[in-house]
Amino acid sequence: MGIDDLKTDAQMLRKGIEEELKAATLYENLAGKAKSSDVKKLFLDIAKEEKVHIGEFETLLEKLDPEYEEAEKEGEGEVKKLLGNKAVSESSILTSIANVIQDEYETTLLW
Numbered sequence: 001m002g003i004d005d006l007k008t009d010a011q012m013l014r015k016g017i018e019e020e021l022k023a024a025t026l027y028e029n030l031a032g033k034a035k036s037s038d039v040k041k042l043f044l045d046i047a048k049e050e051k052v053h054i055g056e057f058e059t060l061l062e063k064l065d066p067e068y069e070e071a072e073k074e075g076e077g078e079v080k081k082l083l084g085n086k087a088v089s090e091s092s093i094l095t096s097i098a099n100v101i102q103d104e105y106e107t108t109l110l111w
């Protein structure tokens with residue numbers, strides 16, 4: 001599926017989120033491999049900026065797609081029920097979110 005296949009603003013925002021998640025994951029992985037502490041710091045800072053971009057896309061997506069915010073809260077409740085107060089690392093959460101959004105995005109495009 002290419003950009004031309006995206007028909008609605010909500011679909012474009014979801015694609016934006018997907019790409020920002022990939023970028024954040026990439027920068028975190030690069031930071032983990034960087035030998036220079038300055039390079040590591042830069043990659044981590046950029047990864048953080050990508051997460052802000054995700055938040056910007058999500059803010060508008062919640063307005064355009066009311067089911068999104070509802071599903072987000074439902075998912076949050078399910079995770080809390082499943083894990084309770086167990087600590088989960090940020091990178092594993094990010095990876096899980098990226099995988100879920102990728103799956104959901106592909107499913108959405110199919111319908």
Ligand SMILES: [Fe+2]
Nearest residue numbers: 020049050053
């Ligand atoms: Fe970005």
